[in-house]
Amino acid sequence: MKRPSSDPNQRHAVSATPGLTTTEAPFVEEAKSKGELYIHQPYELYSEENHETWRRLYSRMLPRWRQFANSRFLEGIDALRLDPERVPKLEDVNRFLSPLTGFRAKAVSGYIPAFLFFDCLRNREFPTTITIRRSDKLDYLPEPDIFHDIAGHVPMHTDCAFADTLVRFGDCAHTAVEMAAEIRNEAEQLRVLTSIVKATARFFWFTVEFGLMRSGAGLKVYGSGLLSSYGEIGHSIESPDVQRYPIQLEWVINQAFEIHHYQPLLFIVDSFDHLFSLVDRLEKWMREGRLNNVAPGEPEVNETDLRSFLRAA
Numbered sequence: 001m002k003r004p005s006s007d008p009n010q011r012h013a014v015s016a017t018p019g020l021t022t023t024e025a026p027f028v029e030e031a032k033s034k035g036e037l038y039i040h041q042p043y044e045l046y047s048e049e050n051h052e053t054w055r056r057l058y059s060r061m062l063p064r065w066r067q068f069a070n071s072r073f074l075e076g077i078d079a080l081r082l083d084p085e086r087v088p089k090l091e092d093v094n095r096f097l098s099p100l101t102g103f104r105a106k107a108v109s110g111y112i113p114a115f116l117f118f119d120c121l122r123n124r125e126f127p128t129t130i131t132i133r134r135s136d137k138l139d140y141l142p143e144p145d146i147f148h149d150i151a152g153h154v155p156m157h158t159d160c161a162f163a164d165t166l167v168r169f170g171d172c173a174h175t176a177v178e179m180a181a182e183i184r185n186e187a188e189q190l191r192v193l194t195s196i197v198k199a200t201a202r203f204f205w206f207t208v209e210f211g212l213m214r215s216g217a218g219l220k221v222y223g224s225g226l227l228s229s230y231g232e233i234g235h236s237i238e239s240p241d242v243q244r245y246p247i248q249l250e251w252v253i254n255q256a257f258e259i260h261h262y263q264p265l266l267f268i269v270d271s272f273d274h275l276f277s278l279v280d281r282l283e284k285w286m287r288e289g290r291l292n293n294v295a296p297g298e299p300e301v302n303e304t305d306l307r308s309f310l311r312a313a
C-alpha cells in the first residue's frame, strides 16, 4: 500500500489534507449544513492518513477478534472480504453483503434521528458513517466512525438470524409510532413515547452494541461497540470488574448506561435465535403498555428523536 512519504513536502501535503476524518470532513459538514442525512461516499477524498488509520485499526483488532469474537462475526469478516489495507468502499461491501441477507450499508452524514435509523433497519439498510477517527485517537471515540460501523457492525449483518433481528427492531419503531398515535393528550403522548424509546435504546445498547453470547468455547462477543474497541473487547470477557448476567428483558429495559467508559455490566444471550425472540417480546410488551413507565436515567431521549417518531405517526 501507499504510505505517507518521507519527503517532508509531501508529508506536509498528506497531513494538510483533511480527508474524511471524524473531526474534520468539509464534504460531510457541507452535507449536514444542507440537511442531507443520506449521502454518497466520496471515496477519492480519503487521505493516505485515513487509509493508514484503517490499516492500523484493522491489523491490531484481527487477533482480538480471533480470540474474543463469536464465530458468525469471524465468518462475516471473511465473507465481506474487507481490505485490511484501505478504508472500504461501501459498494464493495454491499456486493458481498446483499446476496447473503439483503442488508446494505447506506452512507450517512452523521446522526440519524431514532425513528429513521430503525426504519432503515426495517428496510435492511444500515446507516453507515463514512468518516474515520484521527490517527492519533485510535482508542477512544464517543461517536461512530467507519471502523465501528463497517468492521464492528456489518460483519454481523451477514448472519440471517441477526439480520432478521435488526429488521424486528425496525418493526418495534413502527409499533412505537402506533402506540403513540393512540394517545390524545399531547403531554402524555410525549411521556409514553419517551419511555418506549428509552427502553428500546437500552435494549439495543445491551445487545447489538454490547452483547455477549454463550458458546461451546466460552463467552464470546457479538456487540459492535465491543467488536470495534481494541481495549474493551478483552476487558468485556476477562475482567473481574465486569458483571455479566444472563439477559432478562425486564432488567435491561430499566437499566441505565453511560457511554464514556468501559461498561461495568453486560448481558449474555444464548444464541441469535434467543436474541430474536427477545426483540419479539419487546414488541409484545410495547403493545401491552409494559414499556410505558421504565426507570428514569440514561439515555436521555432528545427532541429530535421524539419528533422523528411523531412525524411518522
Ligand SMILES: [Fe+2]
Pocket (backbone or CB within 6 Å): 144, 148, 153, 209, 224, 225
Ligand atoms: Fe454502533
